[in-house]
Amino acid sequence: MPDKRQILELLDQGRDYHEISRLLGIPPGQAYLIATGVPADNGDAVTRSRRERAGVLPSRTQRLVNDREVNPTSSPRVHAWIRRRAADDAQMQRAARASGQG
Structure with a gap:
């Protein structure tokens, strides 16, 4: 199972969550959750402190779990x-x- 450090390093290299998911063999929403601790489906409140976490996208995270948006x-x-x-x-x-x- 990939860990937070691995995913954040890949983000720092300029990769996006879809590419990271292909590299690591996990869904993009799961990669986002591992990296940020925030569910990509907006199933949890995103506070100011959570928005400031490394790897958090400013919006449209739902597309990481449902690409048919x-x-x-x-x-x-x-x-x-x-x-x-x-x-x-x-x-x-x-x-x-x-x-x-x-």
């Missing part, structure tokens, strides 16, 4: 759903009309 806000189906929800919200429609925006 999707941004649903760019989906036409999601936009259509939002439009339907907004159109069906009578209280919001009244508020928009009252403010001159609807």
